[in-house]
Amino acid sequence: MTAAVETGLTATIHGDRVSLLRVLGPAHVWALGVGIVLVGEFTGWNFAADKGGALAALIVCWIVGLLYTSVAMIDSEVTSTVAAAGGQYAQAKHIVGPLMAFNVALFLVFAYTMLEVSDAILLGDTIVAKAGVEGLTHNSFIAATIVVLAWLNYRGVLMTLNVNFVITAIAYVSIVILFFSVSPWTQGAVLKLNELVTPGNALPYGWIGVIAAFQFGIWYYLGIEGTTQAAEEVRSPARSLPYGTMAGMITLLIAAAMTWYVCASLMPWEYLGITYYPLWDAGKLTGSPLLENLLFIATLLAALASANGCINDAARAWFSLGRDRYLPSWFSAVHPKYRTPYRSILFLLPIALAFAFIADLNQAITFSILSGVLQYTFMSINIMMFRKKWPLGSIRRGYTHPFHPLPAIVLFCLCMVTFFAIFLGFGSQLIAMTVFYFLISLWFHFYRYKFVRRGDQFSMPWPKPQGY
Template identity: 50%
Template sequence: MLVGEFMGWNFTGALMAIWAMSVMYIGVAMMTTEMASIIEEPGGQYAMAKSILGPLAAFNVWLISVFEYTMLEAADAVVGGDIVSSPNPELSPMPFIILTLLLLTLINYRGIYGTLTLNFFITAAAFASVMFLLGSTDFFDPSRSLIKLGELTDGLPYGLLGVFAAMQFGIWFFLGIEGTAMASSECRKVERALPVGTMIGLLTLLFGAMATWFVCSGLVEAHKLGGSVYPLYDAAVATGKPLVIAVLFAGTVLACLASANGCISDASHAWSALAKDTIMPAYFAAEHPRFGSYYRSIVFLLPISLMFAFTGMLDQIITFSIFSALLVYIITAVMMIRFRKMYPLGTIKRAYISPLHPVPALVTIALASCALFGMFLTYGVNMLSGTLFYALASLWFIKRRRSRLDPGIFVTPSLKKWGKPRA
């Protein structure tokens, strides 16, 4: 999810918003890690919701998650296409967008191991490019540094209200890190892999976010930074150093590829999980006989991401993805509170225990609500449209699908062995 360092956050930038959202994501990571370490089933938050909150909540978590990841995937492809075509404005970004999504779909089709291994290396290369840019500015020597924060930024021109409005894009630094829970069934040792991987990922993103904000805000004027599609690349251009520009060009493209690649994996896991529970046709639950991937779900979701990417409306795509993510975070916090009531500490063996419960859940709800309020200030119509869409989808589920479901399928095998919950 390192792509957040390279784009999106700058549409409304504020350092305090980044800190606030990092606190929220720490809480989300701790909660999802505890629940995922018990519910070792593909589907992430969907698998949690179906056993803890029931069918309707599970359906909504599934639908919201799929749109969050497909929108994020589309946004990644759009930014990649824009930066590749930036040297020649007459060059259309569409061929790159299409080829990117086709190539990454093929990689996911061939199995999860290759997908995640590729992501590890290209994300590492992208993070190295961020550090290279930071080092090229001589930030450690004020007399030689190119960074001029006091000259190029306006502080807080909109005051505290501006911080609220900035929260939705502060999320862009971390968006998707909760998707690690989707891979719980792929881990050999869930109790070690999930907490260690999630926390290392969060620390990496937080450090990268701070460095990104520091460099970009000190090299690019605020009015230009606020409208940039690829702020880190524009910061590299501002240095005037050809090597730095080339490295950040490559780093931005790699970050977009890594993010889109992970989103395809997360969305297909969520889609196939619902198919296994017969809410969607069982056709999509099939695993490839050779590669073990959910290949039908992967291929089916490709046209949806292409459709969003073809719009080219980056801020609208990002907004809908963030709105969807915030809804999932609030539901996750509610799930965690319910989960601890169902299975208090000491009743079942946990591979990981989220500390200070229920503080992380309450803080997550509060900060997510603040971010939704800030989003409403600038994208109120989008939020109302998204709410209406999810409400109509829920109505369809209640009227057409819920009565056909076997309630037994909404209890995961990993929870069945713990017996009847207390609440």
């Protein structure tokens, strides 16, 4: 027996084990999911209007909402059964295979790190825009955002997500306040939807614009699937994860509809499509300084909450890669006092900082979306394989999603449309990214995988899958 196996045994004998803490409840799961995503209402979704007009932004809000409802349902079923840190990574490892798992973990780390970068840039730019002081750059605010949040994550998951819950709730409430203070029930007083969105300009590019808008429509909800990363730290994953994820999805659908209605009724689509602060601008356009300041603060809080959740999720995915030796096991260390994957948090910190200083907001968002869509494509195939290898009744599922295989098919088709949409704007980018994943997969399959213990990867107490 090798030294590694022996030391593993010794550690068990002495009972000297450190693992992540199971301390979270459904509210934390909600805060993690919605916290990551809500920033999308404050910036990002509106680029869909740029791509296809105001009406296109609304159409994709609904259709992409359907895509994410499928994602949430599928994810809830699989993850309430495979409850391990790493979320979709652990799912892929148990259902598809190691190489897929390695790729999924990279999708996760990329999607979340780039989202964190976007959040930090947004926060920095918002403050600089508000200050209007000559010579003030966004760098210090970016650095402070990333380092302070990394520190918070380093010190423990419970505090991290408590903070996330509070700031996400404030940001969410501010959208609701904005919505009700512009008298949404009467058009013409503050809101002028029928004068701003006319039959002539609703779809300026026709239907191709609607398809192109899918790319940024993703931004209404991107990251809700991150709730699964908390699986190992939730007290009762089988109950809390489906509950928190579904509640999060409903919250977001409501927020997205309100955001579109208010913004499209206050700004011409050409402006809506290029602004970085649609909700803050909406607050300004109401003419109330109170609303303007509220939405300014909410934009900052939403960006903070999102970056915070992203650090949490990216670190969990990286940590799991180390734990299975897909990457050096050095990363799988857990802080003995704070019980967090501290080395992964520290490792990803300078990477996020570097990209926040060199990339711009649009590009960081696109990187994130690309990795997200690759992951959703995997999820649609994954659930089919899950139901086939372990049919209903063969293992205990925390939650069983209805209408199978319809959600999987819907998800797959919408992913294809989104790939086409990305092609319309960022085709060469998508090819470059896929080539990267392809090359790193070869590296993993032919070289790195030799350091991985085979049977140990399958850690769930399940029967043998059917067909093997």
